[in-house]
Amino acid sequence: MSQDLQPGNIGSYPEDNDLKKFIDNRKRGGLLWRLSFQLATLIAILALLALLYNIFNGAFGYVALQNKVDPNALVLAMEEDQMLSSPKTVSSEDDNELVKRIENNPNAIGFFGYAYYNDNTDKLKLVSVEGQTPSRETAESGEYPLARPLFIYSAADVMQENRAIGAFIDYYLTNVNTVIEDVGYFPISDELLNGATTSWSEAVGDQAEALQSYAANPADVSDHDIRISGSSTVYPLTRQMAIQFRRAGFQGGLDLQQTGTTAGFRAFCEDMTADITNASRPITRAESEACGDKKRTPVEFRVGTDALAIAVSSKNTFLENVTKDELRQIFTTAETWSDVNPAWPNEPIERFIPGADSGTLDFFAETVFNRKLPELTESELVKILEANISTGLMRRYEAEKPLAERSQAELVDLVLERVVEQKVVGSWKFTESLFNRTKIEEEVARIPQGELQWRSWISPKFLITPQSSTPELAGVRTALFGTLWVIAITILVALPIGVGAAIYLEEYAVMVANPILRRVNAIIQTNINNLAGVPSIIYGILGLAIFVRAIEPITSGTLFGISDPTTANGRTIISASFTLALLILPLIIINAQEAIRAVPNSLRQAGMGLGATRWQTIWSHVLPNAIPGILTGNILAMSRAIGETAPLVVIGASTFITVDPTSPFSKFTVLPIQIYQWVSRPQPEFRNIAAAAIIVLLILLLTLNASAVILRNRYSRRLS
Amino acid sequence: MSTTGVPTSNGKYALELQDVHCYYGSFRAVKDVNLKLHDKKITAFIGPSGCGKSTVLRALNRMNDLIPGGRVEGRILLRGKNLYDQDVDPVEVRRRIGMVFQKPNPFPKSIFDNIAWGAKINGFKGNMKELVEQSLRSAALWDEVKDKLDQSGLGLSGGQQQRLCIARAIATQPEIILMDEPCSALDPIATLKIEDLMRELVKNYTIVIVTHNMQQAARASDYTAYYLMDRSDRAGELVEYGETDQLFTNPKDKRTEDYITGRFG
Numbered sequence: 001m002s003q004d005l006q007p008g009n010i011g012s013y014p015e016d017n018d019l020k021k022f023i024d025n026r027k028r029g030g031l032l033w034r035l036s037f038q039l040a041t042l043i044a045i046l047a048l049l050a051l052l053y054n055i056f057n058g059a060f061g062y063v064a065l066q067n068k069v070d071p072n073a074l075v076l077a078m079e080e081d082q083m084l085s086s087p088k089t090v091s092s093e094d095d096n097e098l099v100k101r102i103e104n105n106p107n108a109i110g111f112f113g114y115a116y117y118n119d120n121t122d123k124l125k126l127v128s129v130e131g132q133t134p135s136r137e138t139a140e141s142g143e144y145p146l147a148r149p150l151f152i153y154s155a156a157d158v159m160q161e162n163r164a165i166g167a168f169i170d171y172y173l174t175n176v177n178t179v180i181e182d183v184g185y186f187p188i189s190d191e192l193l194n195g196a197t198t199s200w201s202e203a204v205g206d207q208a209e210a211l212q213s214y215a216a217n218p219a220d221v222s223d224h225d226i227r228i229s230g231s232s233t234v235y236p237l238t239r240q241m242a243i244q245f246r247r248a249g250f251q252g253g254l255d256l257q258q259t260g261t262t263a264g265f266r267a268f269c270e271d272m273t274a275d276i277t278n279a280s281r282p283i284t285r286a287e288s289e290a291c292g293d294k295k296r297t298p299v300e301f302r303v304g305t306d307a308l309a310i311a312v313s314s315k316n317t318f319l320e321n322v323t324k325d326e327l328r329q330i331f332t333t334a335e336t337w338s339d340v341n342p343a344w345p346n347e348p349i350e351r352f353i354p355g356a357d358s359g360t361l362d363f364f365a366e367t368v369f370n371r372k373l374p375e376l377t378e379s380e381l382v383k384i385l386e387a388n389i390s391t392g393l394m395r396r397y398e399a400e401k402p403l404a405e406r407s408q409a410e411l412v413d414l415v416l417e418r419v420v421e422q423k424v425v426g427s428w429k430f431t432e433s434l435f436n437r438t439k440i441e442e443e444v445a446r447i448p449q450g451e452l453q454w455r456s457w458i459s460p461k462f463l464i465t466p467q468s469s470t471p472e473l474a475g476v477r478t479a480l481f482g483t484l485w486v487i488a489i490t491i492l493v494a495l496p497i498g499v500g501a502a503i504y505l506e507e508y509a510v511m512v513a514n515p516i517l518r519r520v521n522a523i524i525q526t527n528i529n530n531l532a533g534v535p536s537i538i539y540g541i542l543g544l545a546i547f548v549r550a551i552e553p554i555t556s557g558t559l560f561g562i563s564d565p566t567t568a569n570g571r572t573i574i575s576a577s578f579t580l581a582l583l584i585l586p587l588i589i590i591n592a593q594e595a596i597r598a599v600p601n602s603l604r605q606a607g608m609g610l611g612a613t614r615w616q617t618i619w620s621h622v623l624p625n626a627i628p629g630i631l632t633g634n635i636l637a638m639s640r641a642i643g644e645t646a647p648l649v650v651i652g653a654s655t656f657i658t659v660d661p662t663s664p665f666s667k668f669t670v671l672p673i674q675i676y677q678w679v680s681r682p683q684p685e686f687r688n689i690a691a692a693a694i695i696v697l698l699i700l701l702l703t704l705n706a707s708a709v710i711l712r713n714r715y716s717r718r719l720s
Numbered sequence: 721m722s723t724t725g726v727p728t729s730n731g732k733y734a735l736e737l738q739d740v741h742c743y744y745g746s747f748r749a750v751k752d753v754n755l756k757l758h759d760k761k762i763t764a765f766i767g768p769s770g771c772g773k774s775t776v777l778r779a780l781n782r783m784n785d786l787i788p789g790g791r792v793e794g795r796i797l798l799r800g801k802n803l804y805d806q807d808v809d810p811v812e813v814r815r816r817i818g819m820v821f822q823k824p825n826p827f828p829k830s831i832f833d834n835i836a837w838g839a840k841i842n843g844f845k846g847n848m849k850e851l852v853e854q855s856l857r858s859a860a861l862w863d864e865v866k867d868k869l870d871q872s873g874l875g876l877s878g879g880q881q882q883r884l885c886i887a888r889a890i891a892t893q894p895e896i897i898l899m900d901e902p903c904s905a906l907d908p909i910a911t912l913k914i915e916d917l918m919r920e921l922v923k924n925y926t927i928v929i930v931t932h933n934m935q936q937a938a939r940a941s942d943y944t945a946y947y948l949m950d951r952s953d954r955a956g957e958l959v960e961y962g963e964t965d966q967l968f969t970n971p972k973d974k975r976t977e978d979y980i981t982g983r984f985g
Contacts, residue, residue: 510788602825606885608786610838610892611815620837621827 055698058691059458061433063472064426064444065451069388070286071373071420078376078384079365080356083331089351091361093260095232098352099124099311106315107337107345109330110352111146111364113233113280114139115184117309127310128321134307136186145324146308148363150185150234151279153268155296156203158275159211164224164252165275166204167214169301171248172241173197174215176303179244183237186305196301203299222251227275229257230264231359233306234278261359269296280306280359281366289448308364318344327368373420374412378404381411388419417473424472424685425450458692466658467674471685476693479674481660482573482653483642483700486670489577490584490641491634497581498588498637499630501528505589506596507618532586540650543579548651557665571652574664579647584637591633595626624715631712635705642701645672671697734759734896734926735780740794742775742784749775751955753794755945757896762918762927764941764964766934768979771947772956773930777898780928781817782810798895815842818889822901824881826873826888831856831865834873834884835891842892851891859887860917879910883917890921897921899929903936915940934980938968946976 014022084091092098095112102108103123114134117124126133129145138144152172159166173196177187201208214221228238235258242254257274259267264277269291283291283298291298310327312319318337322330329340331351337344354360376384382403386394397403397414406414416422425447428440433454444450465475505528509521548570553559555570555578599622607617654669655677661668671693678690735757742750750772757763765773775784782803784790795802803813826834835852844851852869856862861883865876873884882902889897899918903911911933918927918940931937937944945961960967960976971977 511786513789600825602821602823603827605783605786605819605821606825606827606888609781609783609814609819609821610841610888611811611818612838612841613811616841620841625828 055691055694057430058688059695060430060456061454061688062428062440063424063453063455063685064440064447065453066423066425066447067449067451068421068423069419070284070449071416073284073286074384074388074415074419075369075371075373075376076362076365078380078387079332079369079371080361081383081387082380083351083353083361083365084356086332086351087335088348089331089353091353091355093232093258093355093358095354095360098354101352102311102313104313104315105350106313106317107347108316108350108352109310109312109319111308111310112354112360113184113236114186114307114309115233115236117311118184123314124311125314125316125319127312127319129310129327130323131321134309136181139186139305139307140189144307146310146364146367148280148306148308148367149188149282149302150231150237150304150306151282152234152238152276152301152303153230153265153279153283153298154203154276154301155291155298156205157296159200159204159299160207162224162226162275163207163211163214164218164221164226164250166200166207166211167218167221168226168241168245168250169200169276170197170211170215171218171245172238172303173200173301175244176237176241179240180237180304183240185237186307188302188304192302196303199299199301217249218245219249219251222249225253225255227255227273228278229259229267229274229276230278231261231280232258232354233261233280233360234303237304238276238278260355260357261362263357265290269294269298272296281363285449308360308367324368331364331368373415376408376412378406378408378411381408381415384415384419385411393418423470427455427685427688457688458695462689462692463696466660467656467669468658469656471678471681471683471689474678474689476671476674476696478657478660479669479671479693480696480700482668483670483697485573485661485664485666485668486576486580487638487642487704489574489664490580491638493577494581494584494588494637495634498585499592501585501589502592502596502630503618503623506593507614507622528586528589532590535646536583536644537646537650539579539583540647542582543575543647543651547575547578555665557663562663562665569652571654571667572665573661573668575651576648576653576668576670577664579651580641580644583644583647584641587637587640588630588633591636592626592630595629595633596622598629599625628712628716631708631715635708635712638704638708639701642697642704643672645676648673649676671700732759733757734798736795736797737776737780738795738797740776740779740792740796742772742779743789743791743793744787745789748953748955750779750947751950751953751957753958755958755961757926757928758943759926760922760924761942762922762929762940763943763945764937765928765930765945765947766932766937766979767947767956767959768949769932770956771949773945773947774900775956776947776958777900777928777930778819780896780898781819782813783819785810815892816894817896817898818892818894820882820885820889820897820899820902823905824878824885826876826881826884828872828874830870831873831876831884832869835888838888838892844892855887855891856884858890858921859883860913860920861887877910879906879913882906882910882914886914886917886921890925894925896926896928899927901930901932904932911936934968938964944968946971946973946979948975948979 013019083089090101095116098110098112099116099120102110103120109127117126132138132144134144134147139147152169154165154169159169173193177193180187204211226242228242235256239256242256246254258278261279261281264274264279265283265287267274268277269287272294283300288298310322326340330349331353334340334349336346336348338346353364385403403411426443428436433440441452444452462475463480464477465473466478468474505521505525512518512521547555552570555572555575557572603621603625604617607621608614612620648670653673654667655673657667657669659666675690675693675697678686678693733756737753737755737757740750740753741748753776765777767773778784779792780796780803782792784792792804796804798816801808827837829837832852835855836848839848839851853862853866856865861880864880865884873881876884882905886897886902903914906914915936918929921927922942929941941964943962944964944967946959946967947956948959949956960971960973962972967976968980971980
């Protein structure tokens with residue numbers, strides 16, 4: 001290093017080791033700053049992630065649905081109704097009656113418990129289903145499609161109070177397998193029978209031994225009566241057991257009726273006119289609940305297996321085997337045999353089926369049709385609606401949109417909403433749903449008719465459904481339209497005014513020579529800068545005073561004679577847009593000024609030097625170069641306006657509105673207001689749809705921003 | 721022929737400056753300039769920094785008007801008509817007196833549009849393509865850009881950009897072209913090209929050039945005006961004006977001699 005350059009005795013710079021240390025020190029200082037900046041960035045990213053997590057967490061997850069009406073029961077009722085109302089159909093609760101009607105008619109078909117066929121093998125012909133003939137083997141293994149369990153039901157308190165009942169059931173379970181095959185049903189395995197016996201001893205508790213001794217000697221409980229109701233299928237079996245019980249010495253009253261499974265449960269659970277009920281299907285949840293209402297806990301005993309027999313007359317020559325699909329047609333829409341299968345004769349089908357109260361009919365419909373609500377056709381859904389909702393309501397729906405024109409999915413939704421009355425009774429967040437599945441399932445199991453469903457609260461339906469007071473039916477359609485209207489008009493108003501003001505301030509105001517005018521311009525500039533920092537609620541108050549009240553005739557549209565019939569005041573989209581336009585005007589002006597200022601002066605000189613006027617120069621050179629910057633400012637302003645809530649609350653945006661805005665003079669709501677209103681509701685489900693609405697808002701914001709960015713980039717590319 | 725009263729030139733002098741004073745706000749930047757610019761000749765304005773030569777140049781086509789507070793007193797006559805008269809529109813002045821700036825400033829548009837825009841806004845009627853080609857040929861740029869007329873003018877080199885700006889000025893067919901240090905941002909080869917171009921253009925145009933480069937003034941100009949700042953009031957003034965050969969070989973003023981011999985400046 002040259003000695004000439006040394007400052008000499010004025011001072012000195014660090015050299016050698018000192019220099020190294022000095023540089024290291026400075027770098028260390030820089031590193032500390034860098035780390036703190038990194039930390040700040042990290043905090044910002046974490047905050048963003050936490051925000052997204054929160055929104056996402058609310059918008060997806062499990063919900064517990066509760067149906068007021070079991071949709072399967074609805075389908076079944078509809079199917080049975082269709083069967084019963086088919087032409088040439090006769091129904092009877094008395095299976096012997098059915099046998100009698102079929103035996104001499106070659107075109108007749110019917111179904112009933114296997115026992116009735118077994119009693120009439122000479123008069124009837126058994127039809128195999130899907131190639132399977134009912135037998136002990138195929139019924140037990142389930143290969144025969146129409147096999148089903150047989151039950152008797154009673155209750156613990158009934159068996160304990162009425163010793164005859166307790167004793168009879170024990171007797172029944174002990175001896176059923178000795179008679180069942182004679183009756184015409186198939187015995188169950190010892191394992192199942194032992195299970196039934198265990199249920200019995202658990203139900204009767206410490207009386208088990210006493211009751212067992214009574215079962216061995218029924219005469220001792222002759223002071224009690226036994227009332228049995230229910231399934232006509234199980235009836236012959238129970239009757240046989242009752243006969244034997246009496247033979248064993250029982251002297252008390254024995255009332256044995258066949259009413260059908262459903263009616264039997266009604267007698268047992270609701271009317272309490274039966275102590276035991278026969279059932280050819282398990283008790284439903286609804287029936288169990290009905291029992292619970294009367295403090296009766298039903299106890300189920302499996303006593304055998306029935307195979308439902310599809311029977312024709314022995315005079316029938318053509319029918320040997322049917323498929324489930326053919327059965328479906330035979331018992332509903334088909335009129336002649338050849339309709340179902342061209343190989344069969346062109347003779348009318350005559351149907352003989354058990355009545356509506358019969359478990360056999362339920363079983364047949366359930367097994368053969370086996371459909372869920374969403375699988376039904378439009379006309380079937382309409383039938384369900386007609387059967388279950390009032391004609392007045394029907395007329396209203398018809399007026400809204402004719403049912404015939406509605407899609408199947410729309411009809412399913414309508415049935416779920418109006419008939420099933422499906423309601424969300426619990427909801428869980430995304431993370432809970434993922435990690436706490438078992439706990440949630442337990443909770444749902446405790447809900448009567450409860451059903452667990454994965455739900456994305458944000459869905460296409462959510463976008464196109466208007467607001468509703470039921471969270472699961474509510475959507476953002478109204479708010480979305482409101483936001484789009486408000487933003488469009490806001491930008492249309494604010495952008496030209498803002499850019500115009502910026503052009504004036506940057507290009508013309510600076511040329512003003514008059515000192516008083518220069519002073520005025522300076523004051524305007526200062527004010528604009530200050531306005532950018534004014535709290536938005538102040539703008540709301542301004543908007544209320546000016547747009548909503550002072551120039552109400554204009555903002556409500558009455559001046560132009562085009563006011564919206566739903567509103568007669570100034571709380572309209574246009575008031576909101578004007579208010580938001582005022583709010584973002586300073587933002588747009590300041591950003592546009594920056595952009596215009598950034599255009600190099602040399603361009604202006606080049607333009608003017610060629611003999612262009614000032615405006616020609618601005619239009620051709622200054623503005624095109626400033627547009628990217630102006631658009632950036634516009635994006636910021638638009639984002640601000642979309643998310644703004646406070647001023648709109650002040651000027652009176654609607655919090656509950658289900659009608660789409662149709663003009664700038666409509667009353668309205670916007671997404672932030674909707675979200676604000678939803679999060680303040682007490683039901684937790686509103687929090688879920690608020691989260692979904694936030695996602696909609698974010699997506700809308702990102703879409704608008706992205707389009708502005710694309711526009712900006714295209715401009716920038718063109719200029720470079 | 722002109723509605724705004726600016727007569728077209730065909731005489732000996734293109735412009736006459738009479739008692740011209742230039743102000744920025746209350747500050748007088750240039751005082752008392754009297755000068756007659758010869759028609760179809762190159763006149764160079766030289767002088768040290770801050771002497772007001774650029775200010776005088778910009779006064780010639782009223783570009784000073786664009787600077788807030790900029791103001792000119794005195795008379796600048798274009799064929800007897802004062803450019804600063806009330807009834808004269810500065811837009812027309814600039815249309816007649818074109819300008820090339822210190823830093824090349826093509827528009828961020830295609831080469832074609834760079835030239836066509838000036839013609840278009842000035843109401844040119846005729847074959848635009850030919851005008852562009854002619855202007856580019858006059859600016860000795862045609863061969864270099866004829867295949868990329870639709871590309872951005874910003875993609876050219878500095879020297880090419882400056883020639884594009886000259887072509888752009890020529891396209892509006894002015895009478896006088898003002899050049900404000902047109903070569904200060906260019907390398908020597910590009911500088912020489914511009915000088916050759918000026919010699920070519922002066923056959924049809926009156927050119928006024930401001931330069932810091934005395935060799936350039938000596939090489940390229942027919943007349944030279946030397947400006948210097950008066951230390952007493954910090955205002956620039958015209959010290960000496962004459963034919964270039966005479967001014968460089970036999971300066972009348974001691975201050976001019978000091979400057980051109982490098983004793984000062």
